[in-house]
Amino acid sequence: MNPADENRTAQVLAREIHERCLSYGRPLRLMEVCGTHTMAIAESGIKSLLPDNLQLVSGPGCPVCVTEKVFIDQALETGRRYDACLVTFGDLVRVPGSSGSLAGFRSEGGSVRVVYSPLDAIEIAAKGAPRPVVFLGVGFETTVPTVAATVKVAKTRGVTNLFVLPAFKTIHRPLEVLAAKVDLHGFLLPGHVSAILGSDCYRYLVTDYGKPGVVAGFEPLDILVALRDLVTLAASGSPDIVNDYRRVVRPAGNPTAQATIYEVFEEADASWRGLGLIPGSGLKFRPEYASFDATTRLQVEVPPAKDDPRCLCAAILTGSRTPDKCGLFGRECTPEEPVGPCMVSSEGTCAAYYKYGLAAGR
Amino acid sequence: MCLAVPMKLIEITGEGTGRVDSGGVSTDVSLAMVPHARVGDYIIIHAGFGIEVLDREEAQIRIDLFRELAEATAHLEEA
Ligand code: SF4
Numbered sequence: 001m002n003p004a005d006e007n008r009t010a011q012v013l014a015r016e017i018h019e020r021c022l023s024y025g026r027p028l029r030l031m032e033v034c035g036t037h038t039m040a041i042a043e044s045g046i047k048s049l050l051p052d053n054l055q056l057v058s059g060p061g062c063p064v065c066v067t068e069k070v071f072i073d074q075a076l077e078t079g080r081r082y083d084a085c086l087v088t089f090g091d092l093v094r095v096p097g098s099s100g101s102l103a104g105f106r107s108e109g110g111s112v113r114v115v116y117s118p119l120d121a122i123e124i125a126a127k128g129a130p131r132p133v134v135f136l137g138v139g140f141e142t143t144v145p146t147v148a149a150t151v152k153v154a155k156t157r158g159v160t161n162l163f164v165l166p167a168f169k170t171i172h173r174p175l176e177v178l179a180a181k182v183d184l185h186g187f188l189l190p191g192h193v194s195a196i197l198g199s200d201c202y203r204y205l206v207t208d209y210g211k212p213g214v215v216a217g218f219e220p221l222d223i224l225v226a227l228r229d230l231v232t233l234a235a236s237g238s239p240d241i242v243n244d245y246r247r248v249v250r251p252a253g254n255p256t257a258q259a260t261i262y263e264v265f266e267e268a269d270a271s272w273r274g275l276g277l278i279p280g281s282g283l284k285f286r287p288e289y290a291s292f293d294a295t296t297r298l299q300v301e302v303p304p305a306k307d308d309p310r311c312l313c314a315a316i317l318t319g320s321r322t323p324d325k326c327g328l329f330g331r332e333c334t335p336e337e338p339v340g341p342c343m344v345s346s347e348g349t350c351a352a353y354y355k356y357g358l359a360a361g362r
Numbered sequence: 363m364c365l366a367v368p369m370k371l372i373e374i375t376g377e378g379t380g381r382v383d384s385g386g387v388s389t390d391v392s393l394a395m396v397p398h399a400r401v402g403d404y405i406i407i408h409a410g411f412g413i414e415v416l417d418r419e420e421a422q423i424r425i426d427l428f429r430e431l432a433e434a435t436a437h438l439e440e441a
Contacts, residue, residue, distance in 0.1 A: 117410025
């Protein structure tokens with residue numbers, strides 16, 4: 001489609017959203033669960049097209065943002081104590097722990113390798129043996145199968161110096177916590193998590209909480225279509241789950257990826273920044289793969305970590321505050337010198353507000 | 363972090379591995395999670411893995427829908 005047609009389509013969709021919000025008459029608060037959506041929405045300027053009574057808030061779907069500070073502390077301590085090479089996705093490198101970040105660890109002479117794929121960690125381990133190589137396992141269901149598949153390959157190849165420090169999160173339990181909130185009226189559901197899990201798995205939003213959800217793609221028009229459908233559902237009073245990313249998301253998801261996750265990992269409790277401990281919202285190694293578990297094979301002791309009390313990330317990750325309400329935003333806390341994870345992650349809500357100068361309260 | 367992009371599968375390079383291309387840039391990926399992928403398919407790539415195969419019919423339906431919406435407004439603009 002040419003840009004002019006794209007523009008026209010966006011206008012039609014925006015008009016439909018306005019009409020539906022107008023006839024509904026009351027305020028609507030919808031949450032985009034996924035951090036990649038947060039970034040796409042900010043980048044495309046979609047919020048400027050929305051009516052005043054429609055508020056779009058960001059959710060907990062930025063993996064780096066919901067990772068607790070103590071995880072960084074644990075990673076650094078593992079690196080120090082075992083002279084381990086820490087392998088990570090780039091997003092995590094500048095996240096501040098209690099005493100420094102991975103970037104700081106590297107500048108002290110520690111070994112930190114940024115990879116695009118977890119598979120790269122296998123080569124790093126093979127070349128560096130017997131030095132321990134620890135992959136920092138952060139991510140949701142989109143990323144977990146890639147790490148699980150990597151672990152399976154490592155097992156087959158007999159790589160014994162590769163470990164994973166798991167802080168994985170799964171989406172359903174926190175979504176239930178959020179769905180129970182009366183001031184959230186519907187959910188823009190994560191496209192690529194849904195590619196793995198399918199669009200059918202969110203029925204509980206409707207049956208248990210009476211809330212609608214729409215699975216959305218990541219192009220600006222994908223997001224507008226999904227918002228139109230979500231507004232329609234929320235205003236109609238008859239909630240449903242709609243899949244607007246059918247070119248990628250199947251009703252039952254990707255069964256091979258799901259099987260890969262649960263061959264290597266099993267359900268565990270997990271602690272979320274902003275939401276606290278949520279039973280059954282994380283993953284740990286199954287006994288058959290315990291030899292890859294850095295938590296037990298490379299044990300470290302770290303004290304509980306305190307968050308900067310002025311940082312509002314916790315409230316931002318649950319949609320109850322916007323970054324402009326934080327006193328540090330843009331002053332003490334910037335993408336260059338981040339205080340909290342919502343500023344450091346490229347898909348964090350504070351980073352999005354900062355980069356795109358989003359208007360207050362929207 | 364859940365960023366994933368469609369790339370065209372141009373070659374099966376081994377058991378469960380393939381080469382994908384986007385705008386002339388090609389890279390090797392694991393097809394372990396998309397065993398049904400065929401050369402010519404568009405694969406959704408995340409962290410070096412294919413996580414799903416793009417459904418072309420659905421992709422076309424989407425484009426047709428957007429085009430209809432655009433044409434409807436174009437008519438209004440002319441009127
Ligand atoms: S601006 Fe910085 S300190 Fe404030 S909430 Fe966001 S990340 Fe935390």
